[in-house]
Amino acid sequence: MLKREIERIITNSLSKSDIGFSSEIVLEAPRFLEHGDYATNVAFQLAKTLKRSPMEIADKVCGILNQDSGFSELGKASPLNGFVNIALNNQGLWTRFFAWSVDKMDFPESDDRFLVEYVSANPTGPLHIGHGRWAVIGSSLVHLLKRVGIKADSEFYINDAGNQVNLFYASVTGVRDGKGVPENGYHGAYIAELAKSDQDPLQAMLTSQRQVLKGLGVEFDEWFKESSLIQPQINNVERAISELKGLGFIYESEGAVWFKSTDFGDDKDRVVIKADGSYTYFASDIAYHYTKLTRGYTRLVNLFGADHHGYVHRIKACVKAFKGINFVDDVTFKVIIGQLVNLFRDGQPVRMSKRTGDMIMLEDVMDEIGVDATRYFLLEKSPDTHLDFDLSLAVKQSSDNPVFYVQYAYARICNILSKLDDGQLNAIKKDGIELSPSERDVVLEVLRFEDVIWHSALQLSPHKVVHYTYILAKSFHLFYEFNPILRAEPHQQAQRIIILKQLQLVFKECFGILGISAPQSM
RNA sequence: GCGCCAGUAGCUCAGUCGGAUAGAGCAACGGAUUUCUAAUCCGUAGGUCGCAAGUUCGAAUCUUGCCUGGCGCACCA
Known part of the structure; x- marks a missing residue:
């Protein structure tokens, strides 16, 4: 690419000179037209070691560059206030533009294997706008990684085991049998809909989530079920815990089995096997991340909603602990926290709650403003900004x-x-x-x-x-x-x-x- | 109380590795169309980068303290 080429030329040129700069030059784009197309601050970096003023050094650097035939064919360097400004000439610029092509882009190769886990919504309710945000960010991230030649897979983790799922089933059957929803159960129109249907509620919910995501242009390489962690032949939860035990991070106390996550920066140690002998949700999560490693991934990326950021420390802790295993080397783990989306309509906040019927779902937003606009708006802002999304504005402004x-x-x-x-x-x-x-x-x-x-x-x-x-x-x-x-x-x-x-x-x-x-x- | 994220123009937000005079869009105001689609373009106005110290040639950016807002702190998932 052009920038790298110029950086290379300058680095080369300076390293041959008597100026004594051997590290790599990095260019920046100046804000003002009169400062040229690119600029470098080498002179400031050299000022200390050379014990000369930046102006003087910039002057000298420009002299060296303009003498260099490889550089002068492409542009001209001029000093200003200690900066070295570079103006490309039209011919040099055009020659490169003419020769360049999206098919000839050349990115560094790497053996890293990325696994991007995102959305991973509970299958106990419809997707809301926040899920939509993680969905478009995750899918675009995977596109982006693949486009620059990085090996990347995407995955949705389905929490299809545990209390919440039981409660979800109980809520649907409660409505179906006319007994009502149990305490702390799920309410809302979608529960009533599911109760009317003969379909398995969990399957129906998963199918609908998958359809909505597909409609948004979001597809996954793998839908990983929590329930698949424990199989007749392989109990991954047991295996993962025993690996940690072998590494010395598991102990028993008060009748429960604990993971020593405080060794890795967590606030407190976490229970993995409860006093009643059952696994915690975290135990499944440990096992799930263990399988990411056994499947050969070296770069783990998780997108979490801000409402789940409390888990970040403990999950990071278990991945760090697993680094002690012999087959695991040089793994990195990055968590992207997607801040929540506040929905507005006509400037009034729209509440989103799974437990009440009053709910704007991702699907509604897509219907209202279209898939392209939904993706663009949710993707536009950095994930760690708290996003205010006014639907009426998005519709009203549709013309511009x-x-x-x-x-x-x-x-x-x-x-x-x-x-x-x-x-x-x-x-x-x-x-x-x-x-x-x-x-x-x-x-x-x-x-x-x-x-x-x-x-x-x-x-x-x-x-x-x-x-x-x-x-x-x-x-x-x-x-x-x-x-x-x-x-x-x-x-x-x-x-x-x-x-x-x-x-x-x-x-x-x-x-x-x-x-x-x-x-x-x- | 502890932790994570944020605080930049009236509103919504960019801001790269610390660089030169702080950047867009929307809203406001003033212009441009015998034209390749005006869903466009040009211009004007709008700033204590939350506050205070520190680091340095240089801080919106890094460090520390504080203020405000959002979220989270289970042998739930």
Whole structure:
């Protein structure tokens, strides 16, 4: 990618010089046009060791770079206030843009195997908007990881064992038999619906969750049932606990069996086998994460709702404890906490509770504003921001909705290209390329794509791709405004067609990662 | 009481590895359309980056303390 190439050139050039800088140069993008296309702060870093002022060093660095033929072919360096600013020349920029392609992107290879676990909602009720948030973030994260060549699988953990499920069954049969819902049981219209049906309530609930998620474009490689942890041949709960015991992290007290999670930063130790001999929910969780390791995953990523963040410490503790096992090496475990979504309608908060009938479900939101808008809005913000989501606003603003803004850019591109054929490309100039300001801007944005998705993937932050997509659309719309294509001179037209084609492919890539559609017309 | 997350423009939020003069969208106001789809573009206005100290050439960003809001603190799941 362009940025890395320039970094390499500069690092090379400086390491050959007498300036004595051997570590890698990292470029940043300046905020102001007059500061060029890229900038580096080497001079500040060198100031201490060289005992010279940053201005003086920046001056010298620029001299070295501008003497270097590999660098000067591409751009020009100039010092300002201690920064080294780099302005690329149009020819160098265009040559790289012309040669670049989404199919030729080159990402570092790695043997890491990611497992992204997300949603994992209890099968005791319909999905709410919060689940929708983890769902779109998780699915886009998996798309993103795969796109940069990282091996990643996705998984939904089904809590189909334990008290809550029993209570759920009891609630449905209670209504069915006219005896009413037990204390602390589940209420709501969906319980009454399930009671009317002959279907197994748990199966019905799972099927419906799966359908809603599929409708949202969210599919999983694996639906892992808690109940499958214990099988006639293999009892994974027993195995996981005995592994921990072998490592010395299990003890008995007050008639129960405990895991010493305080050794790994938890507030208190946790019970895994109750005094009555039954396993706790946490025991299943230990076993579940144990199977992630036995299945060969080395990078565990869990998306939890903020209402479950209390488990983070203990689960991290068990994964850390498992590092003592001989087949486990170099495992990392990252928990992404998705903050809750507050739903509003006309500025009034809409409460969501499984225990009352008054409930807005994920499905309702999708019906109301559409899948693309639902995904875009839920994906747009960083997961650790508390999201206020006003439905009436999302509907009202639908005419200048950001999701339409980015899709419209794509539709405009498709429309123009449909009126042209590749014959026009013969007029392309190879030398003496001129670029208008908005052409230049759009070219630089396209070339940034590779860098953006790589860093978004490393930081497990798909929302950065949303941000980029919006910026790209913005720079396209501006380009469109000032650079006619159909009426342009042949060589200029050819040049702009190249730009459109590159844009079209990058937009398609972005939409693919975000999971929204790419309309050819609107 | 303890823990996690947040606090940036009227509202909703970006802000990379600490960089130069703080960034968008919406809302407000003023403009642009004989045109490749105006679902667009241009401009104006709007700031004590919660508060206070510290680290340093430089802090919205890192450290510490405090304030406010959300969530969580079971031998429930």
